[in-house]
Amino acid sequence: MTSAQESRGGAPVGFITDLDSIEAAAVIYLRLWSDGPDSRQAVLNDFAASLGRVQGAKAVQGFEDLCRTCAQYGRRPLMRHSVHCKCLGSDESCFANFIATATTGDRNDAMLIATLLVRPDVAPLITSLAADFGLALKRMKLRAPKFYGSGAKAPHAQPTTLH
Template identity: 35%
Template sequence: MMPELNERGAATVAVLSDMDPWEANLVLNLRLWCEGSSGQSQVWNEYRNALPGEHATHECHAFETLVRTIVSSAHRPLVRHQVGCSCVGADEAVFVNLVRMASEGHLNDAALVATLLMGPARAEHVALLAGQVGTCARKIGRRPPHSKPQAAQNVVRLH
């Protein structure tokens, strides 16, 4: 039996409390970003509060570019959980693993992981962006505020 399109990528594979703080924050920022403009504002504010001036703008732009590239190039809609949900879905875990591997310097492996979410044509570019995002996320390493902004397209929210 084939799973429904919206079920693919939804399986709970972890919980936020078992992740490194920077990884949990990365998941929360992904969720916020995909919620829409209000969530994106929260992510931008986090970067502004954590980093000085132009550095904050540059790093948040890298995060934005990474998420937009993955979402726009995805094989199917990216599945995520609600901002306040404590579990981590498979797609969210793939995103974290991609960023972790890339920020540890394993760019070839990160590019391979990227192909779980999207086609291979942009996987190398995504791995490079993920390395930058991961390096910054490790520095920030704190939880953002929670809210329920508007939803982004090509992303399915479970619970």
């Protein structure tokens, strides 16, 4: 991947606060999931606390399948910002829009967006996973972390993120 491709995928296009609750949660959970085992456990704990142990684990398993499939069949690695960054990268924006569109049941548009993320033959699979994940997010009582609404400065990049 060239640095131009990296910068396009991570280019800031807005702020987390510009998103609705489903879209913001999708981006925040993507960032957390990509941040390592401790953050993945935090995602599982959050879903279990909101949906119950069984339903929470089922939702997280679907999200793990979604992330793994995107990584395995992606056109390129999804660029992301650090967990606490207030910026919204272009890949993150696409992911948020994809989850939101799949959640509303607009399968054709969701599959079209999916082709921006993965090979076309994988689009139906990740669209189904995205719809399930988005519906789990809808069942949760979503609130943005305190950091996102404050005037606090975002921390600098971790090695695997932009900023």
